[in-house]
Amino acid sequence: MIFSLKEDGIMEIHKIPGWNDTPTLAHAQKDMECISVLSEGKMYPHLCYLPDVVISREMREFYASHEPVSAATALIVKSSFQRILGNFFLGMNKVKVPVKLFGDETEARQWLSKYKTDVVSPRPLSVFAE
Amino acid sequence: MTQSLENKRLEEILEMITAMAALDFSKRIDVKVHPDDPLEAIAYGVNMLSEELQNNVIERRRLSDINRHLEDFAYTTSHDLKSPLHAVQGLVTILKNELEESEEVSPEISRLLEMISASVLKMREMIDGILEYSRLDTQSYPVSWMDAEKELKEIIELHAKQNVKIILDTPMPALWFNRIVFIQIMDNLINNSMKYCKKNLCEIHIAHHSEGGEHSFSVSDNGPGIDPVFHAKIFELFVSLPHQEGMESTGIGLATVKKLVESTGGKIRLESAPGKGATFYFTIPVSLPG
Structure with missing residues (x-):
């Protein structure tokens, strides 16, 4: 995945273009490490473009038991696959941090702006994990 | 997806749901990632649901086993504590009787003995309570x-x-x-x-x-x-x-x-x-x- 901390204080998360492997627990762990490195102890709002992937039970368990890493998460879903995955993240995060599914990116950014911290990142940063 | 492939997929999904209805959560559908195919998304969702239910069943059994072991442990321990406690209670009674016959017992010693006696009684009540509580699950209740x-x-x-x-x-x-x-x-x-x-x-x-x-x-x-x-x-x-x-x-x-x-x-x-x-x-x- 690609993690980019933008100047507006929102962390964007995309799939690496052309990457079509089945993700594993090691990928999930690496993703969390990347978020941690990029966040430097702060909780940013996340804008996540969910990929069309099947994630295993051990990955779901890892995500569900992980401490929150965002102030809020907007999940962009376009396909039925992404909707299923998105609903899993909605269910697991019920009481931890606000999570919402969006079909439209502008609406998602508007919603996330409520959860921005007053700290503005000095420059965009990106980290990749495969 | 062609009509025959769709039908095959639907049959697999139906078979899996039927198995789940019979509390068999071991089956999985081999999901192909086709973003625009709702049948594949349904198959993915059913797989996830079955995995979660299977995990819940396993977890529930594990917790039930732990509970049973804890209750067995509570029963055995309480039962084993009863004998020495009876002995302590007996010894306190003997000591009280001995001291009552003596003329040199201070009121403070009598008070302390009463306290020991009350504590032993309280402990007996607790042990009896634990024994009663831990037996509840193993009993059947004829009506x-x-x-x-x-x-x-x-x-x-x-x-x-x-x-x-x-x-x-x-x-x-x-x-x-x-x-x-x-x-x-x-x-x-x-x-x-x-x-x-x-x-x-x-x-x-x-x-x-x-x-x-x-x-x-x-x-x-x-x-x-x-x-x-x-x-x-x-x-x-x-x-x-x-x-x-x-x-x-x-x-x-x-x-x-x-x-x-x-x-x-x-x-x-x-x-x-x-x-x-x-x-x-x-x-x-x-x-x-x-």
Whole structure:
């Protein structure tokens, strides 16, 4: 995945273009490490473009038991696959941090702006994990 | 996806749901990632659901095993503690008798002996309570017709005291239920009301009504009441309210009541506020022979 901390204080998360492997627990762990490195102890709002992937039970368990890493998460879903995955993240995060599914990116950014911290990142940063 | 492939997929999904309905959560569908194919997304969702249910079943079994081991452990330990405690109680009694015959016993020593004796008695009550509590799950409760009014009148007679007034609403129903369980529940609830009531006259009111296929009984008192912050905790084992002077509790009675009520298919709840008394409500499902 690609993690980019933008100047507006929102962390964007995309799939690496052309990457079509089945993700594993090691990928999930690496993703969390990347978020941690990029966040430097702060909780940013996340804008996540969910990929069309099947994630295993051990990955779901890892995500569900992980401490929150965002102030809020907007999940962009376009396909039925992404909707299923998105609903899993909605269910697991019920009481931890606000999570919402969006079909439209502008609406998602508007919603996330409520959860921005007053700290503005000095420059965009990106980290990749495969 | 062609019609025949779609039909094949639907059959696989149906087969998996049928297996899940039979509590078989071991089957999985080989999902192909086609973002625009709703059937594949459904297959993915059903896979996820089945995996979660399977995991829940395994976790529930594991917790059930742990509970059973803990209750076995509690039973064995309590049972083993009884003998040395009997010995201590016997020795304290001998010591008290010996000292009573002696003329050189200071009031302080007598007071300390009384304290030891009271502590031993309290420990016995706790051990008996733990033994009773840990046996509850392993018992089956044979049912028969029982007259709730007759049983309650007998319980009230046993609790008769000058400063206690127990009012029983009549008529009370006949129940297809385990008589001993009913007596244990009521006895514990009445004891609880009496224990905490420090008024000159402790008033307890027992009522019944039928509602939605259930018998609902209530035991109300004019005691000090219970702060709502303790309502959720009060039925837990070894939890008792912050002590008031002269009130000792093992924290087993209400836990036993809850376990008895729930193991016979009922529910228990409490309504109370400080200074306004307490009402315990519990239900018994209406059932008939056969």
